[in-house]
Amino acid sequence: MAYIEGYPGAKIKSTTAKHWGFIAIVTVMLIGIMAYISKDWRAELPSILFTVSIILVIIIFVSFKVNPMGWRKLVKRSSFDRMLRLDRIVADRLAQLDDSHFIFHDITFELFHIENLVISPRGIFVIGKIGEEEQLQIKDRSLYAGGELLDKLTGNVWRVCHLINIVIDKGFQTKIMPKPVLVPPEAASVAVKNFEGITIVTLDRLNEFIETQKEDEIAQDLVESFAFYIKKRYT
Numbered sequence: 001m002a003y004i005e006g007y008p009g010a011k012i013k014s015t016t017a018k019h020w021g022f023i024a025i026v027t028v029m030l031i032g033i034m035a036y037i038s039k040d041w042r043a044e045l046p047s048i049l050f051t052v053s054i055i056l057v058i059i060i061f062v063s064f065k066v067n068p069m070g071w072r073k074l075v076k077r078s079s080f081d082r083m084l085r086l087d088r089i090v091a092d093r094l095a096q097l098d099d100s101h102f103i104f105h106d107i108t109f110e111l112f113h114i115e116n117l118v119i120s121p122r123g124i125f126v127i128g129k130i131g132e133e134e135q136l137q138i139k140d141r142s143l144y145a146g147g148e149l150l151d152k153l154t155g156n157v158w159r160v161c162h163l164i165n166i167v168i169d170k171g172f173q174t175k176i177m178p179k180p181v182l183v184p185p186e187a188a189s190v191a192v193k194n195f196e197g198i199t200i201v202t203l204d205r206l207n208e209f210i211e212t213q214k215e216d217e218i219a220q221d222l223v224e225s226f227a228f229y230i231k232k233r234y235t
Contacts, residue, residue, distance in 0.1 A: 002094065002101040003227070005235050008087035008115070009069070011106065016070035019063045027056060066108040086129050086185045090116060093203055094127075097210065100220070102227035107234045110167075112160050119227045121220055122213040124164060124178035127206075128157045129185055136184070136192040136200065143195045145184075154198055157182065171229065172222060179213070181206070 034048045035041040041048065064071050069087075073080040087106075094103050094116060104117040116127035130136070130153070134146025143150040157180040165177050180198040183206055184190060190200050201209050 001099055002097040002103050003099065004095055004103045004105070005231055006105040006107065008091050008106050009084045012067070012070045012073060015067050016073070019067060019070065023056065023059055023063070026059060027052060030055060062111065065111050066113060068113055069106075083129075083131050086131055087115060089185045089203065090127065090129055090183055090206070093206055094118065097207055100223070101210070102223065102230075104227075104230055104235065107230070109160060109230075109234055110163050112156060112163065114160055117230065118210060119223055119230070120210065121218050121223055122210060123216045123218065124176060124226075125181050125210055126157055126160050126164070126178050127181045127183060128153055129183050130187075130200075132184075133186060136190055138192060138195060143192065153182070154180075154195065157198060158196075168226065172226065174222065176216065176218060179216075181209070 030052045031048060034051065035045075038044045038048065069080060069084065072083065091103075091105050094101075097103070097118070097120070101118055101120040104119075105115070107114050107117065109117075114126060115129060116125075118125040118127060130145055130150065132145035132148045132150075134148065137144050143154055161178040161180050165175065168174055168176050182195075182198055182200045183203055184200070185203050187202055190202055193200050199209065
């Protein structure tokens with residue numbers, strides 16, 4: 001059985017509570033400090049509130065980036081329940097990989113949220129899900145699920161791959177480009193199997209795809225070292 005760190009949804013409640021607590025503390029502190037150093041806080045209250053609002057927007061944006069499911073739970077509960085169910089379907093399938101694989105779920109890597117990260121002797125895989133049920137198609141050099149544009153999803157998966165490549169290059173003096181993978185958990189087949197270097201596989205073929213990669217094999221000691229690095233710094 002693979003080594004597994006985390007599980008979809010396991011830390012959403014605690015992470016969201018920490019974020020909201022941080023936002024509340026920052027709000028009170030900023031208003032208090034700015035009012036204290038102001039010569040006439042009543043007259044300057046509009047500008048104080050404006051400045052605080054700008055700072056809070058930035059903080060909330062960062063919070064959304066690192067905890068998207070937490071925010072989805074707050075504003076789109078029905079969508080959250082469905083997405084969490086799909087995340088867990090993918091996680092349960094990955095758990096069937098053997099013990100040479102290290103699997104990380106729901107982690108934040110340099111302000112980017114990663115749904116599933118697999119580190120193995122057969123390569124490193126950044127795995128995202130396609131939550132839309134419609135058939136995939138390519139239009140105007142972009143990937144769509146029905147009428148839903150997936151540019152944000154495909155862009156984020158590739159950005160994470162490049163960031164991991166940079167981290168490995170700097171920290172381990174090795175060049176390894178992770179493989180971006182997208183999975184539509186409920187689809188029996190996919191009309192598009194590759195898009196801009198991103199492999200798209202059905203859930204039933206996900207593990208087979210990972211286990212049969214041979215062109216970018218990684219030494220076991222590097223696999224374990226990088227997995228330990230991810231665990232120590234990002235979980």
